[in-house]
Amino acid sequence: MIISKVADLRQELKSKDPGAKVGLVPTMGYLHRGHLSLIERARAENDIVVLSIFVNPTQFAPNEDFDSYPRDLEKDCKLAYQSGANYIFAPSDKEMYGANYSTYVNVDGNISRGLCGKSRPNHFRGVTTIVSKLFNIVNPSNAYFGMKDAQQLSIINRMVKDLNYNINIVPCPIVRDENGLALSSRNAYLTDEAKKQALILSRSLKEAKTLYLEGENNAQELKRYIRGKINSMSLAKIDYVEIVDQETLENIDYINRPSIIALAVYFGKSRLLDNIVLEDK
Numbered sequence: 645m646i647i648s649k650v651a652d653l654r655q656e657l658k659s660k661d662p663g664a665k666v667g668l669v670p671t672m673g674y675l676h677r678g679h680l681s682l683i684e685r686a687r688a689e690n691d692i693v694v695l696s697i698f699v700n701p702t703q704f705a706p707n708e709d710f711d712s713y714p715r716d717l718e719k720d721c722k723l724a725y726q727s728g729a730n731y732i733f734a735p736s737d738k739e740m741y742g743a744n745y746s747t748y749v750n751v752d753g754n755i756s757r758g759l760c761g762k763s764r765p766n767h768f769r770g771v772t773t774i775v776s777k778l779f780n781i782v783n784p785s786n787a788y789f790g791m792k793d794a795q796q797l798s799i800i801n802r803m804v805k806d807l808n809y810n811i812n813i814v815p816c817p818i819v820r821d822e823n824g825l826a827l828s829s830r831n832a833y834l835t836d837e838a839k840k841q842a843l844i845l846s847r848s849l850k851e852a853k854t855l856y857l858e859g860e861n862n863a864q865e866l867k868r869y870i871r872g873k874i875n876s877m878s879l880a881k882i883d884y885v886e887i888v889d890q891e892t893l894e895n896i897d898y899i900n901r902p903s904i905i906a907l908a909v910y911f912g913k914s915r916l917l918d919n920i921v922l923e924d925k
């Protein structure tokens with residue numbers, strides 16, 4: 645069932661068995677197999693699955709791609725039902741941010757300032773605001789987030805702890821295409837050539853992880869290696885390549901705890917994200 649009003653979704657969920665476990669999958673739509681893996685996981689672990697589809701204006705800066713972000717609600721609904729969603733919550737901007745809207749949730753500190761926070765200063769404030777609203781509307785037992793957006797996941801974990809949300813955050817592995825490119829709705833913007841060149845992202849991350857497992861613990865060395873590989877691609881423009889503590893996202897020089905190598909790289913107007921986890925050896 646597709647629902648566009650907060651009150652209707654609340655009413656619908658209230659009519660269910662109060663002990664029913666609700667799983668929430670927040671998305672911006674234009675669903676691909678990455679999103680579907682979250683819905684399938686939610687289906688397996690809950691009685692009711694709510695998928696939200698909302699291109700959230702407050703997480704886009706004025707110069708970003710809010711207007712051109714790909715949208716296809718009809719196709720999304722088909723895919724979502726096939727994967728096990730019960731409710732698709734697709735509100736309007738006005739429904740989520742009515743007249744005189746003034747309240748924002750902001751996770752402060754380095755966790756939000758580094759990595760994507762540097763080039764997108766208000767982005768995570770928009771994300772945590774909309775995710776809080778969805779948590780308050782749906783009141784789920786479990787909420788599902790992809791590890792592709794590693795910083796988003798860490799910030800949401802921080803918010804849940806800090807604001808005492810009684811919600812279990814379930815991190816879901818990155819889903820890739822057959823060549824290793826992390827699936828993203830923004831891959832729709834890539835030309836064939838850019839798509840080919842973008843394979844360097846997952847390839848160089850994997851190679852760096854192998855170097856780490858073979859004994860290289862110096863973060864600068866691993867970052868230099870990855871940057872060199874990416875810069876050999878004519879269409880690539882690096883935003884960042886960083887190695888950070890997996891929980892706090894603090895930059896680290898010597899890798900001696902669970903960390904992630906995270907990167908953001910432009911290929912034309914597409915800004916692609918990818919990362920790889922370096923577990924303790």
Ligand code: AMP
Binds near residue numbers: 792
């Ligand atoms: P988005 O629609 O881009 O806001 O993404 C909605 C959710 O799907 C977020 O939790 C993302 O991390 C997750 N997601 C997006 N792409 C992938 C992927 N390739 N693999 C796993 N999860 C993903």
